[in-house]
Amino acid sequence: MNATQRLEFFRRLKQAIPEPVTELDYSSTFELLIAVMLSAQATDKSVNLATARLFPVANTPQAMLALGLDGLKAHIKTIGLYHSKANHVLATCQILVEQHGGEVPATREALEALPGVGRKTANVVLNTAFGQPTIAVDTHIFRLGNRTGLAPGKTPLAVELKLMKAVPKEYLQDAHHLMILHGRYTCMARKPHCHQCVVIDLCRFKPKTVAPEGFASAPA
Incomplete structure (x- = not known):
């Protein structure tokens, strides 16, 4: 895509998704961090069901540590990989208490130093909680970057770096959630709703872009 097409691409996404926000439930930066950590290889819906039970009893690093490993596992056992996630969450809480006064740090370096927090999780927190123009390349954004021709790359990092250059500045803050939501509900992996x-x-994805009878092939 050229610069004009990229600008139009995000203009239309923002028009279709006027409030691009995460679908994870949280009420503090700490809750967001924990929810994102738990969401690895799990759906937002499953995480929200678990945190609806967890956060009312433990929504600070201190309270999470007081809950203990068995107590934490009991609340998140419906989420995939909950054994390792519980260990990471408690180790992270310990560092937050000991090194950050119980607060979530606002730098990539400090976030990525937390157990269970990689670049993608750090980008989500930096973007959603701290308003930084970062893009966390999950499976949806990786697919969109390659499928649409917006930012093709063989690795999530390659797609992220290309997106940071390709996304128009005025849409950089919202690009992360615009692309996730578009990928989740329209540009799905197996059966994309190209007609919608x-x-x-x-988009450069041609094999499935023939609209069914009665649908317009392009937006007005």
């Missing part, structure tokens, strides 16, 4: 896509004419 607002950027179909800008």
